[in-house]
Amino acid sequence: MSEQKIDGFELKPGFKGMASDTGSDQTMFKGVHWGKAMMWIFLLSDTFVFSCFLISYMKGRGSTIVDWPNTSEVFSLYVGGVPVPLLLIAIMTFVLITSSGTMALAVKYGYEKNRKMCGWLILATAVGGLTFVGMQVFEWSKLIHEGVRPWGNPFGASQFGSFFFMITGFHGFHVSIGVIFLFIYTYKVFAGHYESKKRGWFTKMKGDYVEIEILGLYWHFVDLVWVFIFAFFYLW
Amino acid sequence: MEETNKMEETTKKDEQTSTQKIGIYLWIWLLLFVLSFFSYMVDWYQFQGMLRWSLILFFMFLKAGLIMAFFMHLFWERYALVNVLLWPMTAIACFIFLMTAEFKYTLFSRFFYFVVGGA
Numbered sequence: 315m316s317e318q319k320i321d322g323f324e325l326k327p328g329f330k331g332m333a334s335d336t337g338s339d340q341t342m343f344k345g346v347h348w349g350k351a352m353m354w355i356f357l358l359s360d361t362f363v364f365s366c367f368l369i370s371y372m373k374g375r376g377s378t379i380v381d382w383p384n385t386s387e388v389f390s391l392y393v394g395g396v397p398v399p400l401l402l403i404a405i406m407t408f409v410l411i412t413s414s415g416t417m418a419l420a421v422k423y424g425y426e427k428n429r430k431m432c433g434w435l436i437l438a439t440a441v442g443g444l445t446f447v448g449m450q451v452f453e454w455s456k457l458i459h460e461g462v463r464p465w466g467n468p469f470g471a472s473q474f475g476s477f478f479f480m481i482t483g484f485h486g487f488h489v490s491i492g493v494i495f496l497f498i499y500t501y502k503v504f505a506g507h508y509e510s511k512k513r514g515w516f517t518k519m520k521g522d523y524v525e526i527e528i529l530g531l532y533w534h535f536v537d538l539v540w541v542f543i544f545a546f547f548y549l550w
Numbered sequence: 551m552e553e554t555n556k557m558e559e560t561t562k563k564d565e566q567t568s569t570q571k572i573g574i575y576l577w578i579w580l581l582l583f584v585l586s587f588f589s590y591m592v593d594w595y596q597f598q599g600m601l602r603w604s605l606i607l608f609f610m611f612l613k614a615g616l617i618m619a620f621f622m623h624l625f626w627e628r629y630a631l632v633n634v635l636l637w638p639m640t641a642i643a644c645f646i647f648l649m650t651a652e653f654k655y656t657l658f659s660r661f662f663y664f665v666v667g668g669a
Contacts, residue, residue, distance in 0.1 A: 325628065327628075327629075328629055329629055331628060331629055331630070332628070332629035332630045332633060335628060335629075335630040336630055342630055343628070343630055343631050344628060344630070345628070346627070346628075346631055351631070354631065354634075354635055358635055358638060361638075361639075361642075362638075362642070365642045365645070366645075369642075369645055369646055369649050370649075372646070372649060372650075372653065373649045373652060373653045373656075374653075376650070376653035376654070376656075376657060377652075377653040377654075377656035377657045377660065378657075378660075379657065379660050379661060379664065379665065386593055386596070399593055399594065400590065400593055404586075404590045407586050407590070408583065408586060411579070411582045411583060411586060414579075414582070414617065414621060415575070415576075415578075415579035415582070415621075417621075418575045418578075418579070418620075418621045419572070419575055422569055422570065422572065422575060425569040426569055527623075530621075530622075531622055534617055534618075534621045534622045535622070537617060537621075538614055538617050538618065538622075541610055541613045541614050541617070542610065542614070544586075544589070544610075545589065545606050545607070545609070545610035548593075549589060549592060549593055549602075549606050550603070550606060
């Protein structure tokens with residue numbers, strides 16, 4: 315969260331503030347840590363990558379003359395002999411939202427310099443992410459076992475497999491990278507790197523809890539992408 | 551030196567006051583659970599057609615908006631950052647519009663040449 319006051323100067327709010335920030339012949343994002351601005355720019359470019367995937371999926375699904383597989387049936391799990399539609403996907407969604415919530419709280423406790431609480435919450439987020447990836451592995455192996463391939467599948471239009479593996483694979487890759495960084499930052503928080511102002515890797519930047527907010531931005535973005543994948547790929 | 555220390559202390563204090571109350575995060579968290587549950591119910595009750603698509607889009611945009619506004623703090627950021635991030639989304643909207651026209655044309659030609667058998 316950026317301050318509304320910098321060096322005693324009151325910053326104007328709203329569009330007037332935007333005009334004066336942009337035309338100030340100084341740094342444009344006032345009160346925003348450079349790392350945070352860079353993470354946002356990266357997330358913007360990542361948004362375009364995922365948009366291209368989802369738009370190509372729309373184009374592929376819309377232009378095939380063979381029926382698209384019924385995702386409700388393809389992704390159903392049998393519980394006591396009864397098929398429950400999208401059960402695993404629903405659980406994955408709830409796990410990811412849970413981890414997003416713990417991350418938001420970790421950022422809050424980080425800014426309040428509550429080291430222990432911040433560390434435990436990041437660890438909980440990492441465990442949630444790991445659970446998500448684990449369930450995705452289960453989902454993939456189940457579908458591969460049922461004969462879904464990038465070039466064809468027994469349920470309908472042959473494009474289904476390639477879009478499924480591409481989109482969920484790229485998202486799962488983001489989650490995996492996120493989990494690795496969450497574990498690293500769990501260590502950094504518990505080791506007190508932000509109290510001792512220890513420098514990070516490849517940077518002269520002194521350790522600060524703003525890094526937790528930057529990590530949080532990435533993690534919430536992963537959750538955000540899942541919201542769109544859940545809506546367009548699984549529910550549509 | 552002492553003055554810079556003092557300045558650091560005051561900025562620290564400012565930072566502390568700028569964090570949000572825990573209640574707002576818990577409310578957003580709960581709302582996200584409820585909205586996800588609703589969007590799952592769309593599939594559970596097998597709504598079809600326009601009702602299904604409009605409900606899916608409604609819950610999706612609401613969830614995305616809540617995550618971006620509160621979890622990613624955009625609601626509290628300055629407009630200079632918010633506008634830089636949100637305006638490029640119009641390019642995505644244009645791309646969706648273009649590709650909609652494209653898939654309709656592809657579908658038409660596939661029907662025309664593969665099913666009807668051409669002119």
